[in-house]
Amino acid sequence: MFVAVFYGLALVCAFLYFYTRSTSESNEDPAFKTFQRTYLTVYLLAVAGDWLQGPHVYALYESYGMSKHQIEILFIAGFGSSLLFGTVVGSFADKFGRRNNCLIYAVLYGGACITKHFGSMEVLMVGRFLGGIATSILYSAFESWLVNEHNSRGFSESNLGTVFSHAALGNSLIAIISGIAAQFVADLFGYVAPFDLALSVLVIMAIIVMNTWPENYGNEKAAVQESFAKAIQTIKKDPNVLCLGLVQSLFEGSMYTFVLEWTPALTLAADGSSIPHGYIFAAFMVSTMIGSSLFKILSKQSRPEDFMRYVLLLAAICLSIPIIAPTSALMVFGAFLMFEVCVGIFWPAMGCLRGTYVPEETRSTTLNLFRIPLNLIVVFILLQNFSMIAIFKFCVMFLFLAAVAQHMLYSRTSVNILPEKVPVTEAA
Numbered sequence: 001m002f003v004a005v006f007y008g009l010a011l012v013c014a015f016l017y018f019y020t021r022s023t024s025e026s027n028e029d030p031a032f033k034t035f036q037r038t039y040l041t042v043y044l045l046a047v048a049g050d051w052l053q054g055p056h057v058y059a060l061y062e063s064y065g066m067s068k069h070q071i072e073i074l075f076i077a078g079f080g081s082s083l084l085f086g087t088v089v090g091s092f093a094d095k096f097g098r099r100n101n102c103l104i105y106a107v108l109y110g111g112a113c114i115t116k117h118f119g120s121m122e123v124l125m126v127g128r129f130l131g132g133i134a135t136s137i138l139y140s141a142f143e144s145w146l147v148n149e150h151n152s153r154g155f156s157e158s159n160l161g162t163v164f165s166h167a168a169l170g171n172s173l174i175a176i177i178s179g180i181a182a183q184f185v186a187d188l189f190g191y192v193a194p195f196d197l198a199l200s201v202l203v204i205m206a207i208i209v210m211n212t213w214p215e216n217y218g219n220e221k222a223a224v225q226e227s228f229a230k231a232i233q234t235i236k237k238d239p240n241v242l243c244l245g246l247v248q249s250l251f252e253g254s255m256y257t258f259v260l261e262w263t264p265a266l267t268l269a270a271d272g273s274s275i276p277h278g279y280i281f282a283a284f285m286v287s288t289m290i291g292s293s294l295f296k297i298l299s300k301q302s303r304p305e306d307f308m309r310y311v312l313l314l315a316a317i318c319l320s321i322p323i324i325a326p327t328s329a330l331m332v333f334g335a336f337l338m339f340e341v342c343v344g345i346f347w348p349a350m351g352c353l354r355g356t357y358v359p360e361e362t363r364s365t366t367l368n369l370f371r372i373p374l375n376l377i378v379v380f381i382l383l384q385n386f387s388m389i390a391i392f393k394f395c396v397m398f399l400f401l402a403a404v405a406q407h408m409l410y411s412r413t414s415v416n417i418l419p420e421k422v423p424v425t426e427a428a
Helices: 002-024 030-051 054-063 068-096 098-115 121-138 141-152 157-189 193-212 224-237 239-269 277-301 304-324 329-357 360-383 388-416
Strands: none
Touching: 002 277, 002 329, 030 098, 030 121, 030 141, 030 157, 030 193, 054 068, 054 157, 054 193, 068 098, 068 121, 068 141, 068 224, 068 360, 098 121, 098 141, 098 193, 121 141, 141 157, 141 329, 141 360, 157 193, 157 277, 157 329, 224 239, 224 360, 239 277, 239 304, 239 329, 239 360, 239 388, 277 304, 277 329, 304 329, 304 388, 360 388
């Protein structure tokens, strides 16, 4: 069943990709295409450096003789590092430049890769700290650079959604390729080899950034603490930004928790029999790619403020299935695939919403502040010994609250939303 579903989803994904490409992207101007290609090349190399490390982290720690408790501490250290230091690094991006911050991402994550050569708990802990900070940069500085550069070059809002959609689709494709590549080099050279490959990719990414990306800033005259304080004030005083932050934190907290729980949930549903993890993960990524293509269709009919309310409710329903029918492999797997479709819609939609409502001068700082609650959610769940059913109940509650926050954003902004404009690409 799992293998057949994967191939079926791959066909659907290919159809949607070519359909949306032919109907919504045929009239793009050369300047935008060059800009999009420049950004996506760097961004996809950046996420490849992240994805290449994922499959073998746990196995590498085990090979060094780490106990389950020690490994959990190392994982918590990564989330804690992102929680404590990520916001500060975001302020650096606004003041000292988003391009420079992306280069720092390569340096920090490259350093984390180097620490994987050592079997010392202390050295590996340093690597987790570096990786946690780098992750915060990955989810803030790259997007901040994109939005600023996109707007300064005068490209249309609909084109920004196209970039985000392609980034989400490419991210899923890179995840699949990275998993295969990581397994290939691990089989040849051992568990540390994927981290060396990731280091090489990050070096290439940094070289391309230095040669192709211009620098842009938030408010470079403001002190770091001033940018931090201003971002906090923006969240407190602007209900739209607050709602957006709640949606992101609650959804991503549920998503990262789901990553930890889908294996035991599907194993239980399959009566404890072995499941093909590789095909299942690939099916999840293809479902996310389907979602990124559906975003382009949905955004032609409605605004993200509107349709994301229903996407979030659908995500909540999907993660309630392991609670309602925990022993039905077909229902649980189908629900998880649909949840991944929601994830694929979520990424580009949130990118567009953040580009609309988050102020430019403190964009990176604000995006990292959004990550504080989601890191708290994941750390809290990791530290507790909750049952799987209890964890999914938390996820459903978080997603329902995210839908409520999204509805509040829609209610506040619907009076200001003009009828859908004809995109520049269509008018041409």
